[in-house]
Amino acid sequence: MAENIHNIHTQASTSSAVLIRRIWREFMSPYKGTILIALFFMFIDAAMTVTFAKLLQPAMDEVLIAVQDDPAKVNSIWGYVAAILVTFVVRGCVSYIHSVLMSKMSQSVIADIQASLFGHFMLLDLGFFKNQSSGGLVSGVVNDVAVMRATVTDSIVGLGKNVLTLVGLLGLMIYQDWKLSLIVFATFPLAMFLVVRLGQRIRKVSKKLQNEIADLSSLLVGLFQGIRQIQAYGAEKVEIKRTQAVIHNVRDLNIKSAQISHLNTPINEILVGFVIAGIMVYGAFQIAAGVLTPGTLISFIGAFSLAYEPMKKLARLNNSIQQGLGAAERVFRYKDLTPAIRNNEGAKTIDFEQAEIAYKNVSFAYDDADGALIDDFTLTLKPQTVTAFVGPSGSGKTTLMNMLPRFFDVGAGSIEINGENIQGLTTECLRGHIALVSQDVFIFDDTVTRNIAYGTDEIDQDKVIAAAKEAAIHDFILSLPDGYNTRLGEQGTRLSGGQKQRISIARALLKEAPILLLDEATSALDNESEKLIQQTLNKLQKGRTTLIIAHRLSSIQGADNIVYIDKGRIVQQGQHDTLIKSNGPYKKLYQGNIDI
Ligand SMILES: Nc1ncnc2c1ncn2[C@@H]1O[C@H](COP(=O)(O)OP(=O)(O)OP(=O)(O)O)[C@@H](O)[C@H]1O
Numbered sequence: 001m002a003e004n005i006h007n008i009h010t011q012a013s014t015s016s017a018v019l020i021r022r023i024w025r026e027f028m029s030p031y032k033g034t035i036l037i038a039l040f041f042m043f044i045d046a047a048m049t050v051t052f053a054k055l056l057q058p059a060m061d062e063v064l065i066a067v068q069d070d071p072a073k074v075n076s077i078w079g080y081v082a083a084i085l086v087t088f089v090v091r092g093c094v095s096y097i098h099s100v101l102m103s104k105m106s107q108s109v110i111a112d113i114q115a116s117l118f119g120h121f122m123l124l125d126l127g128f129f130k131n132q133s134s135g136g137l138v139s140g141v142v143n144d145v146a147v148m149r150a151t152v153t154d155s156i157v158g159l160g161k162n163v164l165t166l167v168g169l170l171g172l173m174i175y176q177d178w179k180l181s182l183i184v185f186a187t188f189p190l191a192m193f194l195v196v197r198l199g200q201r202i203r204k205v206s207k208k209l210q211n212e213i214a215d216l217s218s219l220l221v222g223l224f225q226g227i228r229q230i231q232a233y234g235a236e237k238v239e240i241k242r243t244q245a246v247i248h249n250v251r252d253l254n255i256k257s258a259q260i261s262h263l264n265t266p267i268n269e270i271l272v273g274f275v276i277a278g279i280m281v282y283g284a285f286q287i288a289a290g291v292l293t294p295g296t297l298i299s300f301i302g303a304f305s306l307a308y309e310p311m312k313k314l315a316r317l318n319n320s321i322q323q324g325l326g327a328a329e330r331v332f333r334y335k336d337l338t339p340a341i342r343n344n345e346g347a348k349t350i351d352f353e354q355a356e357i358a359y360k361n362v363s364f365a366y367d368d369a370d371g372a373l374i375d376d377f378t379l380t381l382k383p384q385t386v387t388a389f390v391g392p393s394g395s396g397k398t399t400l401m402n403m404l405p406r407f408f409d410v411g412a413g414s415i416e417i418n419g420e421n422i423q424g425l426t427t428e429c430l431r432g433h434i435a436l437v438s439q440d441v442f443i444f445d446d447t448v449t450r451n452i453a454y455g456t457d458e459i460d461q462d463k464v465i466a467a468a469k470e471a472a473i474h475d476f477i478l479s480l481p482d483g484y485n486t487r488l489g490e491q492g493t494r495l496s497g498g499q500k501q502r503i504s505i506a507r508a509l510l511k512e513a514p515i516l517l518l519d520e521a522t523s524a525l526d527n528e529s530e531k532l533i534q535q536t537l538n539k540l541q542k543g544r545t546t547l548i549i550a551h552r553l554s555s556i557q558g559a560d561n562i563v564y565i566d567k568g569r570i571v572q573q574g575q576h577d578t579l580i581k582s583n584g585p586y587k588k589l590y591q592g593n594i595d596i
C-alpha cells in the first residue's frame, strides 16, 4: 500500500487551489457544455437585476419627483413599470432554467464521483480492506461525496450569478457616483479578511466532522453485524452509551460549524448598516448642494441593497467551498491509494488445464508485524494431486494459501504455476484458474442462482442445477419459496452455516478451475453432512491441483501430501500412513485430537 489508510484522518491539508483544479479536471470538465449554458442564463439574470436598479433613477427623477410640479407627467410611469415588470419576469424564468441545469450537473458529477470511488475501492487489495472498516468506506462514498455536491453547485452559481450580478451592480454604482462608491468599497477589504478567516476555521471543523461521521458509520456497521454477540453478552447498554458519545461528538461539531458560519451574518449586517448610514449622510449633503439628484441616490441605494444579497452569498460561498474541500480531501486520499496488487507490466494471459504449483523460497511478513511470518518456504504441488496444510493456529497456513491468488504478494522468493511466475500473469488470468472455498463464505443479497453462478456473465441454469446437486444442496433450494430464484438476504441470513458452505462449494464446482483451494471448507458442517460433502469434495478434487487446509484431520487422510507447518516453516511432510509411523508432530496432532 502506498499510503497507510489511517493517515486519512491525520494528514496535512492540501491547498484549496490544487483541490479545486483537481475536482474540475477529474469530475466537472465533462460538463463544460452544461455549465456554459447555465452561465449564459446567469448572465441574463444578472443583467436584469442591474437593469432594474438602473431603471429606478429615471423613474424617480423623471416621473415620481417631476410629477409633484407637473401632475400630467404621471402617465409616463407606464413605460417604466412595463420595463421593470419585464426585468422581473425574465429574471424569474432564466433563474429557473439555470437552477435546473446546475442541479442536473451537480447530481451527475456526484454520481460520477461515487461510481469512480467505488470502482477504485474494488481494485484495492485485501490488505487495504483488512485495515479499513466498511462503515468508514460507506461514509466516504455517501457522506463525503454528498457534502461535495453542495459545493459544486454553490461554487458555480456563486461564481456565475453572484459575481456577475455584483460586478454589474458595482459598475452601476460607479456610473451613478464614483465618490460615493469609494465609501462603499473601502469596507470590502475588512469584510474579505473576516470571510477568509472564518472559511479556514470552517474547513478544519468540516474535515473533523466528516472523519467523525465516518467513525460513526463504521461503529454502526460493526454493531449491526455483531448484534448476536451484543445481545448474548447483554452489552446493549454499553453499546448504546458508546454510540451516544460518538453521536454527540458529531452533533457538537455540527453545532460548532454552524456557529462559525453564522458569524457571517452579524459581521455583514453591522458593516452594511454603517455603509448605508454613510451613503445617506453623504447623499443628503450632495443633494442639498445640487450635485446629486434624488433619483441617482435611490438608484445607488437600490444597487447597493441588491448587491448585498450576492455579497452575502459570496461570503457564505467560501464556507460551503471550504466544507466541500474538507470532504474532497478525504475522497482524494482514498482515490490516491494505489492497489498493492496490480498487473505488472507485460503481464500475460495463459490458458492451462492442469497446474503444477511451486512455492520457491517464499518469505512473507505482514506490514505491521515484526519478523517474517513465512520464512524460506519451498514446496511443489504436483498436477492433479491433493496437498494438505496442517499445523497450529497462527502458523501461516491461510497466509500461504492467500498468496497463491495474489491476495497478498510474496515478500521474497516466488510462486510459479507450470513454471510461470504468478506475478507475470494478469490477476484475471490467475484468479480465473482458481476456485476458492473458505471458512468465511460470503453470500450475496441475490438469488440462489446468481450466488452459485457468481462472477459469470452468462448463466447456464442447467450447469447451476448440476453443481447444486453435486454439492448436495439442490433439494434444499427446491424447498425455498421461489426455488432457485429465491433471494438469500444480506449475508445469506436465510441460510444455515452448512447451507452457505454448500452454496460456496457449488460455486466452486461451477467454476471448473484447474486449481482448487479449500480453507477449512467443511468446518461449518456436522459430521454427517461432512461425510456427504466429503464425497463431493473428492469429486471436486479430481483432475485438479488441490490445496486443503483442514482442522479435522479425518478429511485429509487421503491427501497425496500432508504438510505440517509451524511458524511458517515445513516441519514434516508425507502421506498419512508414513507420517503416522514416524514420531513427529503430525502423529501427536492426530492422536491428541482428531478434531482440533
Ligand atoms: N492481515 C493481516 N495482517 C497482519 N497479521 C495477520 C493478518 N492475517 C493474519 N495475520 C497474522 O499472521 C499469522 C498467521 O495467520 P494465518 O491466518 O496464516 O494462520 P493460520 O495458520 O491459517 O491459522 P488458523 O489455523 O487459526 O486459521 C497470525 O499470527 C495472524 O495474527
Ligand SMILES: [Mg+2]
Pocket: 397, 398, 399, 549
Ligand atoms: Mg487459517
